Amino acid sequence: MGRLAVILPAAGRSTRFGDPSQKKVYAELDGRAVWLRALDPFLTHGEVEQIIVAISPEDREMFDRRYRDKAAFLNLDVIEGGEERADTVARALGRIPPACDLVAIHDAARPCLTGELAAAVIAAGREHGAALLAIPVRDTIKRDGGDGLTTETVPRDGLYLAQTPQVFRRDWLEAAYARRDVGGPAATDDAQLVEAIGHRCVLVPGSAYNIKITAQEDLKLAAALLEIQSGRDRGRDPSPHPFEDEPPAWAELPKIDPNRLFGP
Ligand SMILES: Nc1ccn([C@@H]2O[C@H](COP(=O)(O)OP(=O)(O)OP(=O)(O)O)[C@@H](O)[C@H]2O)c(=O)n1
Numbered sequence: 001m002g003r004l005a006v007i008l009p010a011a012g013r014s015t016r017f018g019d020p021s022q023k024k025v026y027a028e029l030d031g032r033a034v035w036l037r038a039l040d041p042f043l044t045h046g047e048v049e050q051i052i053v054a055i056s057p058e059d060r061e062m063f064d065r066r067y068r069d070k071a072a073f074l075n076l077d078v079i080e081g082g083e084e085r086a087d088t089v090a091r092a093l094g095r096i097p098p099a100c101d102l103v104a105i106h107d108a109a110r111p112c113l114t115g116e117l118a119a120a121v122i123a124a125g126r127e128h129g130a131a132l133l134a135i136p137v138r139d140t141i142k143r144d145g146g147d148g149l150t151t152e153t154v155p156r157d158g159l160y161l162a163q164t165p166q167v168f169r170r171d172w173l174e175a176a177y178a179r180r181d182v183g184g185p186a187a188t189d190d191a192q193l194v195e196a197i198g199h200r201c202v203l204v205p206g207s208a209y210n211i212k213i214t215a216q217e218d219l220k221l222a223a224a225l226l227e228i229q230s231g232r233d234r235g236r237d238p239s240p241h242p243f244e245d246e247p248p249a250w251a252e253l254p255k256i257d258p259n260r261l262f263g264p
């Protein structure tokens with residue numbers, strides 16, 4: 001069995017965070033930077049061969065000054081990201097070691113991921129070729145007519161909020177990025193590109209605790225969630241899985257035969 005490469009996109013501009021003094025991935029969360037907390041579950045996962053952290057070119061000097069020793073100790077491959085999140089991932093794909101046949105991509109802005117959730121989505125990605133953490137939409141969804149007034153209520157049945165990690169067979173992910181329309185609308189996650197070349201992705205039960213730091217208030221929420229998680233077994237996700245009372249449908253999917261060639 002091949003090894004796992006982890007890509008940690010950390011090269012965003014943090015425009016929605018609203019703190020000109022620092023990017024959200026470098027904000028401190030209970031004494032440690034957000035990006036380092038996002039990394040934690042992968043540091044103890046037995047299949048990880050290489051972790052690739054993609055930072056913004058403008059952050060390079062600060063990053064080296066503040067984190068060079070830690071990055072060296074953790075044997076991180078630190079590269080510079082691109083304009084859009086997908087450009088960042090595309091650059092990281094070129095750094096994946098030959099030993100890796102599976103790739104996990106996890107937002108550096110998601111610091112509350114547990115080891116249990118990371119292991120679950122990695123296992124599903126290994127088994128089915130493409131998997132992501134996701135939670136079902138629980139609120140009613142409205143569409144805005146551009147003037148702050150509703151135009152419709154969007155049926156929420158079957159709708160999920162995608163999270164990360166997203167885990168893919170390396171060949172599928174590379175084929176998806178090779179077919180990416182660089183000039184077209186930016187893909188906001190990686191599963192979208194893998195779906196576009198004909199692979200359906202397994203929806204693995206995520207957690208409402210696996211939040212993405214986007215605005216300032218998310219940092220306070222993340223601190224509270226980490227407190228809850230550290231108060232219980234950090235290895236288990238304390239939030240009830242959306243499918244707690246029944247196994248997720250993907251558990252019954254046929255296993256992928258790694259020798260079968262799929263798609264393009
Ligand atoms: N060109 C980019 C854009 C985003 N990201 C990363 O992708 C994750 C999710 O992106 P998002 O939450 O949108 O981060 P930002 O782009 O920084 O946020 P904003 O849209 O508010 O600027 C983050 O870890 C971010 O650092 C990246 O590596 N490269």
Ligand SMILES: C[C@](O)(CO)[C@H](O)COP(=O)(O)O
Binds near residue numbers: 085164
């Ligand atoms: C990848 C992601 O976290 C899945 O929900 C999300 O699409 C990132 O979007 P962003 O606008 O780059 O934060």
